[in-house]
Amino acid sequence: MESRCEHCIVRQFNSLRAMTKDELKKVSDAKIYKKVKKGEALFEEGQKLDGVYCVREGVSKLSKLSTNGKDQVVKLATKGAVMGQRSVIAGEHTNLSAIAVNDMEVCFVPKENILDALQKNPDFAVEVLRHMAHDLKEADDVIVNMSQKTVKQRVAEAFLYLRNNFGEDHEGYLLLTLSREDIANVVGTATESCIRIISEFKKKGYLSTSGKKIKISDEKGLVELVQGF
Amino acid sequence: MESRCEHCIVRQFNSLRAMTKDELKKVSDAKIYKKVKKGEALFEEGQKLDGVYCVREGVSKLSKLSTNGKDQVVKLATKGAVMGQRSVIAGEHTNLSAIAVNDMEVCFVPKENILDALQKNPDFAVEVLRHMAHDLKEADDVIVNMSQKTVKQRVAEAFLYLRNNFGEDHEGYLLLTLSREDIANVVGTATESCIRIISEFKKKGYLSTSGKKIKISDEKGLVELVQGF
């Protein structure tokens, strides 16, 4: 299903909302709609990107391979996120791989459209800057968490993050289901350690599960753990 | 000692080089030259900044207090760096504290000058974007290192970083001397652990010291350790 960017709701969540009608028309004419299946890569670390991807549906993990052979998930991108922006602006190869966590719909926007608008539309440039500034702050927070919190605290935080950013269904189960391995790669720990901690959380009543689905059953408990009680 | 931004060499290293003569003149007229003594704060986490700081001389650590009461150094800013940019652009309180690691000279530039130029000069906006994109990439790398490398590897990396970014004197001693505690806060570990690892590196011949000064005496050894041999 294709449609015009001008009417795309997703745009409201990202920097493209600062584009003029004319710029948006050009983007809409040039964009390429794409479906990406769960597990497929949108792009891989080290690749040169010819444009950015605007996420209409689904979730992608942005990860980087460490020298020890493990993947570290740096960020999860969902509806409204623009991926590849950093690399297109810097004119560098991407530092991250983007892999679909579930089935996705994205629009590929050629970099010329973005770079042109940056040069001609200060509002757009400032809007992109604001988003990047926000990302940078979040990255700083992640650095502090990674270095100063225990694995247990980070796992707890990950679940709170998943709930706050991707929501839960009417029964309270997290809408975004990640594999234990993916969670471990977000948290930066071994898969077994992650599993063990999840088991522990279940025993303590912080989490409960039903098949693959996970529910936060004691938010307060998790929050206190994160804060160090 | 004050002087005009137009003739300031430091500017060549940061986004201010993309300013027009006129913009630069305004900045130069408005800027406030400041000396900051070792250990003093330029600004503290949570503060609202009215402008940015351009570093002319000296080094500042940008750090964030963790909930466990420890400081995590997220970045070291030296000659040419612009501090506070992220927070001024996002219009948010700073997420980091800036503390002088040695005596510094900085110029404070009111935010109006920056925000005006962003709106009126696309070249400047794009240049700032490029810098921020670069910072973001570096932050991603730090996240991966923090989560996937051992403390020992991170300490080794820290010394290579200090040499590559701040240089060494004619005898090979690192020009930037950090306390063991500061190094620990960069690496994200306990001070004692950091000291122990430095002792071990000395025994293995990777490092040697003379009073407070530290010299990398076996770069290859350090590099191999970082890569996991």
Place this chain on the structure above:
DNA sequence: TTAAGAATATGATAATTATCAGTTTTTACC
């Protein structure tokens, strides 16, 4: 110059986390 305080260093020990090996459960596909 010397005494106090800070920084550096080391030892002993506990806590955390990773690794390896193996089992059970779930999923996907013929």
Place this chain on the structure above:
DNA sequence: GGTAAAAACTGATAATTATCATATTCTTAA
């Protein structure tokens, strides 16, 4: 529906890292 493969789980153990206690060295200021 049955089966092979993948994912989730558990136990035992080793490795890493933090913590606490204390000693030593270096700085600084009266």
